[in-house]
Amino acid sequence: MTDALWPEPSTPRELDLVGLGQSSIDHVALVDGLPEFATKEPLLAYARLPGGQIATALLAAARLGLRGAFLGSVGDDEASLAVLAPLRRAGVDVSGVRVRAGTPTQLAIILVDRESGERTVLWYRDPRLRLRSGELRRDEITRARALHLDPVRERLRAVGREDELVRRDRPERGDREADHAERDRDTGEPLHDTTARAGVRRRSGSRCR
Numbered sequence: 126m127t128d129a130l131w132p133e134p135s136t137p138r139e140l141d142l143v144g145l146g147q148s149s150i151d152h153v154a155l156v157d158g159l160p161e162f163a164t165k166e167p168l169l170a171y172a173r174l175p176g177g178q179i180a181t182a183l184l185a186a187a188r189l190g191l192r193g194a195f196l197g198s199v200g201d202d203e204a205s206l207a208v209l210a211p212l213r214r215a216g217v218d219v220s221g222v223r224v225r226a227g228t229p230t231q232l233a234i235i236l237v238d239r240e241s242g243e244r245t246v247l248w249y250r251d252p253r254l255r256l257r258s259g260e261l262r263r264d265e266i267t268r269a270r271a272l273h274l275d276p277v278r279e280r281l282r283a284v285g286r287e288d289e290l291v292r293r294d295r296p297e298r299g300d301r302e303a304d305h306a307e308r309d310r311d312t313g314e315p316l317h318d319t320t321a322r323a324g325v326r327r328r329s330g331s332r333c334r
Contacts, residue, residue, distance in 0.1 A: 139268045140218070141191040145261075146179030146275035148197050148222075149231040149248065150204040156236050159245060169239060175208045176233065178275040187215035194218035196265060198254045204230040221265050228253045 155170040183193045195217055199205035201224050208230055209219050233248040266272055 138270045139192075140194055141269060142183065142186050142193040142271050142273060143196060143266055143269040144179040144183040144193060144273045145196040145256075145266070146177070146273075147231060147250075148175070148177035148180035148195070148199060148208045149233050150174075150208055151176035151233045151235055153235045153237060155239055157239050159236060159238065173207075175211055177208070177231065179273060180208065180212060182273055183217050184211055184215055187212075187217050192216075192269075194221060194265075194269065196221045196256075196261070198223040198225055198256055200224070200228040200230040200251070200254070201226050202229055204232065223256065223260060225251075225253050230254075 151174045153172045153174055154168045156166065157169060160166040177197075179197065180195060183195050186193050195209075195212055199208060199222055205224065209222065212219050228251050229249075231248065231250040231254060233246055235247075236245040237243075238245075
């Protein structure tokens with residue numbers, strides 16, 4: 126018999142979900158096909174919207190009634206206020222967001238083709254927004270039943286201690302999953318799935334912006 130997707134934790138958890146990853150201010154432009162190289166084309170529509178994979182997933186989870194918290198980083202600019210405002214209104218805990226002084230919040234320029242609906246995303250993330258493993262506390266993650274990560278290597282390395290948490294709570298399963306994990310071609314480090322059960326094991330998940 127396989128384990129339940131959401132088995133009850135051995136101890137009660139304060140939150141349902143902690144999200145660790147990106148938030149972004151998105152400049153969304155509707156276009157009539159991608160422009161040719163070295164040309165100028167008018168936009169059919171434009172909107173400036175808060176986004177980011179993890180921030181968007183947490184907002185959706187909150188609207189479904191789940192209790193969540195966001196761990197990430199933003200700049201100290203006006204864009205950070207716009208990015209975090211919907212999360213705050215939805216009741217998502219953003220106290221764990223790190224604010225980088227003198228740094229712009231991550232941004233994306235998203236070209237949406239009117240006919241197909243397909244997107245082309247151009248993004249910029251200042252290197253100073255990177256989270257280091259020493260900035261994260263174990264209790265920030267284990268306070269929730271589940272940990273959701275976006276598929277960016279720096280995030281996976283920032284929570285490199287996740288394997289330690291896995292082995293501490295479920296030694297046999299944690300070691301077995303670490304042994305069979307897909308590994309980075311350059312470093313040999315294990316790559317984790319985009320969703321993890323906090324302190325227990327990883328689960329696969331879908332991307333959300």
